[in-house]
Amino acid sequence: MRQLKYIGVVFAALMLFTACEKEFDAIPEDFATVPEGSDEAWPQTVTIKDLIENFDTKEGLFTIDTIDSPNDIIVRGRIITDDRAGNVYKYFVIQSLDDDHTCLKVSVDAGSLSGMLPLGQVVAIRCNGLVLGRYAAAPQLGVRGYRNDNKIREEPGRIPYTLAMKHIQKIGTPDPSKIVVEEKTLKEITEMDKYGYFKIVKIKDVYFTGYDSDGKKLNDEILPFPSDGKNVTAALAKYALNPIFAPSTYSADKKYNIGFPRSRVIADDSGNTVDVYISTSEYARFADRRIPTSGSDNKGEITAIAGWFQDNEAYDGTWQLTVRSLDKPFADLKGFDFSQ
Numbered sequence: 640m641r642q643l644k645y646i647g648v649v650f651a652a653l654m655l656f657t658a659c660e661k662e663f664d665a666i667p668e669d670f671a672t673v674p675e676g677s678d679e680a681w682p683q684t685v686t687i688k689d690l691i692e693n694f695d696t697k698e699g700l701f702t703i704d705t706i707d708s709p710n711d712i713i714v715r716g717r718i719i720t721d722d723r724a725g726n727v728y729k730y731f732v733i734q735s736l737d738d739d740h741t742c743l744k745v746s747v748d749a750g751s752l753s754g755m756l757p758l759g760q761v762v763a764i765r766c767n768g769l770v771l772g773r774y775a776a777a778p779q780l781g782v783r784g785y786r787n788d789n790k791i792r793e794e795p796g797r798i799p800y801t802l803a804m805k806h807i808q809k810i811g812t813p814d815p816s817k818i819v820v821e822e823k824t825l826k827e828i829t830e831m832d833k834y835g836y837f838k839i840v841k842i843k844d845v846y847f848t849g850y851d852s853d854g855k856k857l858n859d860e861i862l863p864f865p866s867d868g869k870n871v872t873a874a875l876a877k878y879a880l881n882p883i884f885a886p887s888t889y890s891a892d893k894k895y896n897i898g899f900p901r902s903r904v905i906a907d908d909s910g911n912t913v914d915v916y917i918s919t920s921e922y923a924r925f926a927d928r929r930i931p932t933s934g935s936d937n938k939g940e941i942t943a944i945a946g947w948f949q950d951n952e953a954y955d956g957t958w959q960l961t962v963r964s965l966d967k968p969f970a971d972l973k974g975f976d977f978s979q
Contacts, residue, residue: 669755670762670804675811681763683715687733688741688834690714694771695778695833700949701794702773703783712766715810716743719818719839720944721758722751724964726923729797730779731756732837732944733764740819742837744779744946748797756807759815763808770795776949776956777836820942825907825915828945828958836947840960843940845905847975849882849933852902852916852957857882861929864889882933885919885926896921900959903930905941917941918959925965931975939974 673679685693690712694704706712716733719742731752735741745764756762770783772795784796798806823840831838849857861881865874871891879886885901902916919926931937941960949956962971 670807670809672809675761677810680810681711681713681715681765681808683736683763684711684713686737686739686741687714687716687735687743688737688739690743690766690771691741691778691834695773697773700773700776700952701792703793703795704771705783706766706769706771708767713763714743714766715761715763717818718756718758718760718762718813720753721963721968722753723968724924726920726925726961727753727944727963728920728922732839733762734818734839736761739834740821740838741834742839744777744837746779746781746795746797747800747803749800749803756809757813759813759818761810761814763810765806765808769798769806775947777947778833823945825905825913828915829913831945833947835945838945839942840945841940841942842905842907842960844938845907845941846935846938847917847931847933848904848906850904851880852904855880857903857930857933882930883927884917884930885921885923887921901926902957902959905960906935908935914955915958915960917943918946918961928965929977931972931977937976939972942971942973 694706695702696704714733716735718731719734720727720730720732722728722731729748729750729752730744730746732742732744764780766780769780771778771780773779774795779795781795782798782802784794786792786794818839820839820841823842825842825845828840828842851857858877858880859882861883862878864878864887865871875889875891879901884903888897888899888901889895890897898921900918900920902918904916931939941962943960943962946959946961947956948959964971
C-alpha cells in the first residue's frame with residue numbers, strides 16, 4: 640500500500656513538473672508572416688510620407704502625436720537596418736516601396752530584432768493607436784513615453800514587443816537587393832528635410848579628418864583606458880580622443896557609462912564637413928576598431944543611415960550617419976586604408 644502511495648506521489652510530482660516546464664519554456668511568438676500577394680496581407684492605406692505629413696503636426700524637439708483614425712492607417716516598407724553588429728539597437732527603419740523612398744524609424748523594446756525582422760524584409764505596420772513623435776527633432780513611430788528624471792517631458796517610447804507583434808506583419812521573403820541606396824554628397828545630405836531623415840545613403844570620395852564633433856584633434860596613438868585612479872577625469876578626456884570609432888563614455892563623476900554615440904568628422908573633396916558625422920555606439924562590435932587613416936589622400940565610400948539629432952533649442956542640430964556594419968555581415972565602408 641505504501642508503495643502505491645509513493646508511486647502516486649511521484650507521478651503527481653512529475654505531472655506538476657511537466658506542467659511547469661511547458662509554462663515557462665514556451666517558445667516566444669514571432670511576427671505573423673504571409674506570402675506576397677496573399678489576401679491576408681494588410682493593404683497599404685497611406686504612404687510613409689503621408690503618415691509623417693498628417694501626424695507629425697506639433698512643433699518642438701520632443702513631441703507626441705497619437706495616430707487616431709476610424710480607418711486603418713497602414714504603411715508598408717522594406718527594412719534597411721541590421722543590428723547584428725550592435726550599432727543599431729531596439730529599432731528598425733523601413734524604406735517606402737514608393738518612388739520617394741521616404742523612410743520611417745520604428746522603436747521596439749526588444750534586442751536582436753534582425754533575427755525576426757531581417758534586412759530586406761517587407762513589413763506592413765498598422766499604426767492605429769501608436770504615436771508618431773519627434774525624438775530630438777526626428778519623427779519616429781512608437782508609443783507614448785514620459786521622462787521624469789532631470790529632463791521632464793513626453794517623448795516617443797519603444798513599442799513593447801508583444802504589442803509590436805499585433806501591429807507588424809511580415810510579407811513575403813527578405814530581399815536586400817531591392818533596397819534603394821541614394822547616392823548623395825555631404826552638402827546634399829544637409830539639404831534634406833524631415834522626409835529625408837533615416838534614408839540610407841552612399842557618399843563617395845570622403846575621408847576622415849582626424850577630429851571629433853567638438854573640433855578636438857584625435858590622438859595619434861591609442862591610449863589605454865585609465866585604471867590607476869590618478870587624474871581620472873583628465874585621463875578619460877584624453878582617452879575619448881582615441882582614433883577609434885567609439886571610446887567608452889564612462890563618467891568619473893557619475894560612475895557609469897552615459898551611453899551617447901561618439902562622433903568622428905568626415906569631409907569631401909571641398910574639405911567641407913558641413914556638420915555630418917559618423918556616429919557610433921560604444922556597444923557596437925566595431926567600437927574599438929581604429930578608424931581609417933585620416934587625411935584627404937585616404938578616400939573611400941560610406942553607406943549609412945542618415946539621422947538628424949537636435950535635443951536643445953540653444954544648439955544647432957547635426958547629421959549623424961549610422962554605419963550598420965564594418966565587415967561582418969557586410970561592409971558599409973569601402974576603399975579606405977585602415978593600416979595605421
